[in-house]
Amino acid sequence: MGGEESMPIRLTVNGEAVTHVVPVRQHLVDFLRGTLGFTGTHVGCEHGVCGACSLRVDGVLVRGCLMLAVQADGAEVVTIEGLDASGEIADLQQAFVERNALQCGFCTPGMLMAAAELLRAGEQKTRAAIREHLAGNFCRCTGYHAIVDAVSATLERRAHAGGKRV
Amino acid sequence: MSEKGRSSPLGQMSYLGQSVPRLGAKAAVAGRGRYTDDIQLPRMLHAAFVRSPYAHARIVDIDLAAARRHEGIHLVLSGRELAQRVTGPWVGTLSCFAGMKSAPQYPMAVERACWAGEPVAIVVGRTRAAAEDAAELIRIDWQELPAIAEKRAALAPHAPVIHAELGDNLAFRKAIDTGDVESAFAGADLVVEETFEFARHTGVSLEPRSLLATYDKATGKLTIITSSQCPHMIQRVFAETLGIPDHNVQIIAPDVGGSFGLKIHTYGDEVATVAAAIELGRPVKFIADRLESFVSDIHARENSVTARIAVKRSGEILGFDVDVLSGAGAYSQYPRTSVFEANQILNVTGGPYRHRHYRGRASVVYLNKAPSSQYRAVGHPIGNAVGEHLVDQAAYRLGIDPIEMRRRNVFADDAYPSLSASGIKLKDLSHQRCLDLLVRRMRYDELRREQDEMRLAGIQRGIGIALFIKGTSPGPLGYYGSGGAPISLQDACVIKLEPNGGVICAVGVTEQGQGTNTIMGQIAAGALGVPIEAVRVISGDTDAVPYGGGTFGSRAAAIGGEAVLQAARALKEEILAIASELLQADPARLEIVDGSVVDAAGTRRLPLAEIGRICHFQLGELPAGRQPVLSHTRRFRLVEDLYIFANGVHGAYVEIDTDTGFVRLLQHWVVEDCGRLINPQLADEQVRGGCVQGIGGALYEHLIYDAAGQLSNGTLADYLVPMAAEMPEIDVAHVETPSSLSELGAKGVGESGTGAAPAAVMNAVNDALRPFAARVTSQPITPETVLVALGKI
Numbered sequence: 001m002g003g004e005e006s007m008p009i010r011l012t013v014n015g016e017a018v019t020h021v022v023p024v025r026q027h028l029v030d031f032l033r034g035t036l037g038f039t040g041t042h043v044g045c046e047h048g049v050c051g052a053c054s055l056r057v058d059g060v061l062v063r064g065c066l067m068l069a070v071q072a073d074g075a076e077v078v079t080i081e082g083l084d085a086s087g088e089i090a091d092l093q094q095a096f097v098e099r100n101a102l103q104c105g106f107c108t109p110g111m112l113m114a115a116a117e118l119l120r121a122g123e124q125k126t127r128a129a130i131r132e133h134l135a136g137n138f139c140r141c142t143g144y145h146a147i148v149d150a151v152s153a154t155l156e157r158r159a160h161a162g163g164k165r166v
Numbered sequence: 167m168s169e170k171g172r173s174s175p176l177g178q179m180s181y182l183g184q185s186v187p188r189l190g191a192k193a194a195v196a197g198r199g200r201y202t203d204d205i206q207l208p209r210m211l212h213a214a215f216v217r218s219p220y221a222h223a224r225i226v227d228i229d230l231a232a233a234r235r236h237e238g239i240h241l242v243l244s245g246r247e248l249a250q251r252v253t254g255p256w257v258g259t260l261s262c263f264a265g266m267k268s269a270p271q272y273p274m275a276v277e278r279a280c281w282a283g284e285p286v287a288i289v290v291g292r293t294r295a296a297a298e299d300a301a302e303l304i305r306i307d308w309q310e311l312p313a314i315a316e317k318r319a320a321l322a323p324h325a326p327v328i329h330a331e332l333g334d335n336l337a338f339r340k341a342i343d344t345g346d347v348e349s350a351f352a353g354a355d356l357v358v359e360e361t362f363e364f365a366r367h368t369g370v371s372l373e374p375r376s377l378l379a380t381y382d383k384a385t386g387k388l389t390i391i392t393s394s395q396c397p398h399m400i401q402r403v404f405a406e407t408l409g410i411p412d413h414n415v416q417i418i419a420p421d422v423g424g425s426f427g428l429k430i431h432t433y434g435d436e437v438a439t440v441a442a443a444i445e446l447g448r449p450v451k452f453i454a455d456r457l458e459s460f461v462s463d464i465h466a467r468e469n470s471v472t473a474r475i476a477v478k479r480s481g482e483i484l485g486f487d488v489d490v491l492s493g494a495g496a497y498s499q500y501p502r503t504s505v506f507e508a509n510q511i512l513n514v515t516g517g518p519y520r521h522r523h524y525r526g527r528a529s530v531v532y533l534n535k536a537p538s539s540q541y542r543a544v545g546h547p548i549g550n551a552v553g554e555h556l557v558d559q560a561a562y563r564l565g566i567d568p569i570e571m572r573r574r575n576v577f578a579d580d581a582y583p584s585l586s587a588s589g590i591k592l593k594d595l596s597h598q599r600c601l602d603l604l605v606r607r608m609r610y611d612e613l614r615r616e617q618d619e620m621r622l623a624g625i626q627r628g629i630g631i632a633l634f635i636k637g638t639s640p641g642p643l644g645y646y647g648s649g650g651a652p653i654s655l656q657d658a659c660v661i662k663l664e665p666n667g668g669v670i671c672a673v674g675v676t677e678q679g680q681g682t683n684t685i686m687g688q689i690a691a692g693a694l695g696v697p698i699e700a701v702r703v704i705s706g707d708t709d710a711v712p713y714g715g716g717t718f719g720s721r722a723a724a725i726g727g728e729a730v731l732q733a734a735r736a737l738k739e740e741i742l743a744i745a746s747e748l749l750q751a752d753p754a755r756l757e758i759v760d761g762s763v764v765d766a767a768g769t770r771r772l773p774l775a776e777i778g779r780i781c782h783f784q785l786g787e788l789p790a791g792r793q794p795v796l797s798h799t800r801r802f803r804l805v806e807d808l809y810i811f812a813n814g815v816h817g818a819y820v821e822i823d824t825d826t827g828f829v830r831l832l833q834h835w836v837v838e839d840c841g842r843l844i845n846p847q848l849a850d851e852q853v854r855g856g857c858v859q860g861i862g863g864a865l866y867e868h869l870i871y872d873a874a875g876q877l878s879n880g881t882l883a884d885y886l887v888p889m890a891a892e893m894p895e896i897d898v899a900h901v902e903t904p905s906s907l908s909e910l911g912a913k914g915v916g917e918s919g920t921g922a923a924p925a926a927v928m929n930a931v932n933d934a935l936r937p938f939a940a941r942v943t944s945q946p947i948t949p950e951t952v953l954v955a956l957g958k959i
Binding site: 004100108142 | 203
């Protein structure tokens with residue numbers, strides 16, 4: 001019943017330096033959403049299963065509900081808002097819209113975060129491999145087929161653009 | 167992919183049949199969706215709940231003092247204290263279900279909790295964490311009572327009765343008896359009988375139930391932002407329960423993160439949150455966490471079915487005899503009840519076939535579990551699985567191919583209108599064309615050969631077929647309308663021309679990502695003759711839209727869409743009348759094309775922007791007798807029919823590992839007929855998503871309760887949902903038979919996937935198991951189920 005023991009943290013969120021005093025028990029995702037207003041990251045299960053709160057912390061895909069805000073002290077955090085602003089996944093976002101690879105959109109930021117990791121690896125993947133990679137992100141609406149289409153098409157376009165053989 | 171071209175009376179509606187992308191999708195991919203929990207209001211507080219740890223227990227004493235003293239806590243209420251702040255309990259019955267009974271239910275348990283998870287006390291604090299801390303300080307002296315967790319035990323002679331005033335645990339009993347079932351079965355060449363078990367599962371919308379209420383004490387205005395499918399229904403419920411006039415209650419449904427029927431109900435924790443906001447005069451937010459979602463969202467599907475089919479040697483189906491035992495929760499869910507699932511099972515089992523003898527019996531019993539109610543495709547997954555399993559078994563026993571068996575028995579495409587043996591009016595269906603198209607798309611014969619070859623190689627594959635009918639877009643003469651529930655079965659559109667020529671289209675149906683707003687925009691733009699970019703659709707705000715039922719029962723496109731079509735036509739008529747006055751032309755020779763009034767020669771005469779400007783700002787240019795309205799409301803309801811039925815057929819191709827019992831889904835096909843296809847891509851994705859939701863129930867999802875009524879797998883780690891790696895590719899095709907019940911001709915599509923995928927998958931599994939003389943008839947079909955069927959464990 002420890003109440004509100006707090007600690008100061010300094011971190012970078014979407015390229016911006018942030019200094020804040022946070023309750024030591026606060027999850028990173030709650031800090032990003034509630035305190036900083038980056039509401040693009042969603043909370044689906046709070047026990048690390050659904051993937052809705054997927055974030056990039058120091059270049060690695062993490063669950064924002066399994067990390068405390070204080071653990072992000074000194075880290076570089078990128079949320080969907082940061083990915084969107086940087087243009088890193090503009091083609092993937094476009095493919096999601098064109099292919100209707102989202103319905104309610106609640107899983108989508110996490111799904112894009114996970115797919116971005118696959119895009120960064122830069123290799124064409126089979127549909128089965130894409131499904132395997134996204135297997136930690138729950139989507140209740142789409143049935144996944146359209147998501148796989150969108151990710152696959154983006155990988156393919158990038159491979160073409162990069163002059164690689166598909 | 168449509169079978170038929172889009173033709174005539176709506177031919178000028180240029181956006182019909184086009185896959186217009188959804189506007190909301192662009193915001194969502196940028197992380198700019200706006201869900202209830204994304205909204206913060208000044209001085210906002212947070213609610214947390216104490217829930218019953220027992221399935222059935224008396225509250226001997228409840229001590230709230232320590233919680234009230236806790237730092238940052240603004241309000242703590244017990245169930246009894248909350249009961250004094252509401253107008254009374256609700257009772258989840260509908261008069262259309264004769265003899266149905268349910269106990270009065272308060273938003274939180276008053277002297278007795280009847281399921282593990284029932285809210286018992288609300289704590290409102292500065293933060294959710296503070297509220298949860300204080301909730302832990304509430305001391306309750308519980309006296310455990312005997313719990314009923316198993317539905318067969320509920321009706322046993324000396325079973326403890328959950329609500330003594332009801333006399334027993336029976337909620338409802340229904341029977342249908344058509345033709346002469348006994349004689350039909352006695353005279354049949356073959357009777358196949360089977361028992362089936364369908365496990366309890368739940369909706370698991372990724373965004374949990376969410377609500378943010380704020381009350382202005384000065385004006386008496388209550389504003390509730392909530393993740394709801396049915397803003398007007400819930401407006402009425404909150405108004406009624408909290409004693410505030412409906413018109414002083416505004417419901418705003420912002421982006422809704424999945425709903426699937428679970429967000430069309432009354433939940434006690436939500437009522438408690440609103441009551442707290444009224445009492446405090448401050449905004450109060452409640453977001454269900456995942457663990458409390460599992461024990462407080464509505465559940466569904468818990469049914470045992472014994473059923474048999476009577477057939478002739480020729481394959482002709484003579485009749486079905488179906489007996490359903492349905493497990494509700496501790497109360498019948500208000501206001502839609504907990505008996506619809508059983509009712510729909512009786513309605514649809516064997517529904518595609520023209521048999522004439524049908525007996526259906528259903529009993530719904532109360533259990534000390536979370537209340538059950540409407541969840542996507544209510545009853546259909548069960549009715550279809552039962553009926554289609556029996557048809558398959560009969561076919562194999564008679565040596566008839568499953569496709570051929572169905573061809574011999576379906577209603578012919580030209581046989582409508584017809585009456586099903588269960589007593590339902592069927593119109594505009596297309597089983598024959600759907601079967602033909604499925605056979606082509608599956609390459610059925612080739613697939614059978616592949617299956618045979620694989621068997622020789624020791625690989626066990628199965629093909630499953632499942633026809634379905636799906637009741638969509640319910641009419642007011644059916645259950646809710648005649649049953650007395652505050653649920654509107656009409657829907658409405660207000661369409662307005664703005665000064666710049668833009669069009670505002672406000673609708674009572676709602677958007678949860680299926681694309682309601684987009685297709686309403688397509689219908690409006692097409693009917694009016696303006697570019698789709700000129701139309702903005704508004705939904706999900708009771709202050710801004712006309713009264714409507716919202717989105718449930720696959721009704722948005724068919725009911726809401728028809729209202730939009732008629733409203734847009736009315737607006738167009740007025741615009742042309744005004745244009746004819748301004749142009750001194752015959753209105754019959756004018757048309758609106760691409761946002762401009764054109765004459766018979768197709769020459770642009772007057773842009774709508776000009777008409778908008780004149781009618782708002784330069785009214786002197788109009789003739790003296792013209793008072794422009796430029797805002798038109800139209801409503802639509804079904805007049806006589808219970809539903810607009812849709813139909814279709816699924817095919818599943820699976821592989822069974824007979825050593826591990828694992829089922830691998832290789833491919834799934836759907837051919838469905840949702841009438842006029844408004845946006846093919848959106849329809850396809852409704853079908854695909856629906857299939858996977860159905861497959862979840864068929865293979866994975868199971869709320870496992872122990873004998874004491876404790877849910878033992880209420881986390882997302884333990885309750886399995888379908889994830890990307892296990893799901894198949896899903897081929898979707900359409901047959902388009904417009905409904906004759908509206909001009910638009912649309913039928914619902916949102917539940918078709920869920921309604922029949924479990925039947926196809928179960929049939930495919932049994933097809934794979936056939937060489938082993940094994941079969942499965944319970945869902946979910948887990949590896950264990952398969953191994954038990956194979957006699958391996």
